[in-house]
């Protein structure tokens with residue numbers, strides 16, 4: 134079975150690898166650069182979820198994989214506080230797109246102000262933590278949780294929610310077929 138992650142970001146590919154390697158040895162996993170169809174910096178749950186769904190659907194169409202996983206990070210304002218938000222989508226040939234949400238934590242005001250003024254979170258985080266390429270490994274969530282939850286393990290949970298729903302749907306279909 135061929136599974137594609139709709140990104141070249143190692144935090145996303147490693148997240149999928151961690152979930153899939155325990156499921157079956159016959160899974161071939163790869164990452165492919167895929168447009169999200171939304172802004173570079175999604176600024177709502179709606180836009181972030183759209184980005185994840187677009188990535189999954191586009192990657193499925195363009196690669197001939199059996200399953201395509203889209204993962205997208207963004208921000209969402211809630212009660213005057215800007216939160217980091219994360220969404221995932223799984224596209225397949227045997228049913229509608231499956232979606233799942235990931236962790237959300239508030240961004241410190243200093244970071245939120247800059248993102249709200251139009252900057253992208255990735256470079257703002259690098260600048261804040263004085264490190265390079267944070268979005269490709271620990272992520273904002275890793276910095277803001279002192280490394281306890283990094284971007285990869287956060288997305289791993291999202292992938293688990295996606296694959297789990299896919300398996301549940303497949304088992305439900307198999308049960309219905311067996312009953313008839």
Ligand SMILES: O=P(O)(O)OP(=O)(O)OP(=O)(O)OC[C@H]1O[C@@H](n2cnc3c(O)ncnc32)[C@H](O)[C@@H]1O
Pocket residue numbers: 139140141142145169173174175204205206207253254255256258267268269271272273274284
């Ligand atoms: O190569 P892709 O797959 O696009 O990976 P990305 O790191 O750009 O990730 P997203 O496009 O999903 O995230 C959208 C933007 O949000 C920012 N972002 C989201 N989550 C982040 C995180 O945990 N740490 C740092 N930046 C993050 C980052 O600036 C991205 O440009």
Ligand SMILES: [Mg+2]
Pocket residue numbers: 173
């Ligand atoms: Mg991006």
